[in-house]
Amino acid sequence: MSRKNGNSTVPLMHWFVVPFRMITDARVLEPEFVPQEVAYRDAEIDALASALDPITRGETPEPVFLFGPSGTGKTCIAKYALDRLHETIIDLSHQYVNCWGDYTRYKTLYRVLEGVDKALDVHRQSTPTDALLDRVYEYDGPPYVVILDEVDQLADVDVLYDLYRAHNLSMVLIANREEDVFVQLDERLQSRLQSATRIRFDRYEMDALVGILRDRVRWGLREDAVSDKILRRIADAAAGDARIAIGILRRAAQHATEQELETVTERIVDSAVPKAKTELTQKNIEKLNDDQRVLYEIISDHGEIDPPDLYNEYRNRVDDSKTDRMLRYYLQKMQHYNLIVADGENRGRTYRVVDSEK
DNA sequence: CCTCCACTGGAAGATCGGGAAG
DNA sequence: CTTCCCGATCTTCCAGTGGAGG
Known part of the structure; x- marks a missing residue:
């Protein structure tokens, strides 16, 4: 991750060609990055933490649903809340599963087992789904929390019922729209999930988005590289979507670096906006x-x-x-x-x- | 209105690719 | 090696649907 620039025996001429390194830590501009401190989502974090609180008493919490448009921090908050929970409960397992990629019952169960190292010898294809399910039910380790992201993308929602019945396993379910998840469920699961906690995420306000971007600049870029005016321009283009906002910032910083500029300009931002917005589409086409x-x-x-x-x-x-x-x-x-x-x-x-x- | 018919998508079975067992 | 078994992919079949055109 960190570049070796301390090699003192060889003069690295190209460091003089690029005297100004705008990006100091590229990781904080990646979409998966989960910050150590999260601002602007206190209510949602508290709601999630209290929904998961039974774990601290040795009980298994009911499933928790996180709903909201993309780029509103659902995934980030879920991961963040589990990291914090892990700090108070040492003996806790958790796993993140994105159902968009692992949309079959088999793959989802495989990921779940992977999270507690029970999938090591399942690489053979001849292990049937039922055998995976048996292993999930046999699990008797510490409390286990599974984050199922993009749960509306599951081809077969039966896996939710499978996991609901599993011992000592709790679920954090993430989706854009509540209807997309619930219409698929059969009555049995619907009635059981009636009492589940539902946490809504709204689009970020302008100030919140600017604040998020300012933090990323502070952690990953030279602080004076991006002015507040530029951040507002980025936030405005992102329309409440933090993922897009950070995507624009990342591309803008990269372009500025390539052009050896010392600051991100409006022109750079404007050229980065369309590319950042179509980034997901391009990935999907590939x-x-x-x-x-x-x-x-x-x-x-x-x-x-x-x-x-x-x-x-x-x-x-x-x-x-x-x-x-x-x-x-x-x-x-x-x-x-x-x-x-x-x-x-x-x-x-x-x-x-x-x-x-x- | 009614009937026709082209398109959709569920169901069931065939085939593919790959790993394991014999 | 062959045989068996798995999930994933693909084909075949067909009931249901709703628009077009009497």
Whole structure:
């Protein structure tokens, strides 16, 4: 992480070429970074801490739900609260699982076992899901808290029921919208989760966002590199989304460094904004397979296209074409990834790419 | 209004890839 | 080596749906 610049035997000429190092710690600008101190979310932290408080008495808390738009600190607060809890309870296990990537029952259970080192010999593919579940139920170690992020992305919500029944295991469930989670649950699980604590996260106010950015500058950049005026400009462009705001700051700092500027300018920020906003989309496109990418390109080319034209165009462009049913699975997946939108049902349906602002 | 029919998406089964057991 | 088993992927089949056009 830290660069070795203390090699005194060799003169490092390029340090003189770049006399001003703007970024002092790049980690604090990464999306996953969890600060030691968290501001502006005291109420939510307190609510989460008290929901998890039964652990300190040796009891298993009911599941806790964190709801709110992206970039409002849900993941960060969940991780932060567990780190703090770990300081008071030495004997505590916890694991973070992102259901967006590990969306099957099998993968989720695998991650859960991984968190308590019970998955070491499960690398073989011939271990059935039921065997993983048995291991989860056999767990008899210290209290175990599992953070399930993007829980609305689970293909099979049964895993929530699996984990609910597990001994000594509690869940922190994170999703954007409450409805997306609850409509999927069967009545049995719904009634059991009725009493669960729900904590809402709203978009950050301007001042809060500026404060968050100012902290990041203090921890990771040369303090005088970014003025408050610039921070306000970044916060304004991020519209209450801290993830985007920090993304803009990171890109702006990188661009400024490349151009050997001593401070981040308005021009730099303005060029970083669109890139930071489409960063997630770009990452998702990279995850698509060849067939999916062809579909995405066709939809992108046409702006708006109905299913028959889409399927035909796809078959024109691809040699070894998949069945239409498979294309529908791909299209569902791409909606899942927030890359495309389907308007209408059945015959009236058309597909278009997200944010084709025209 | 009614009927037709093209598209959707659930269900079930086949196939793939890879690891383990014999 | 072959055989078996797993999850993931893909195909096949088809009931349901709702728009188009009598």
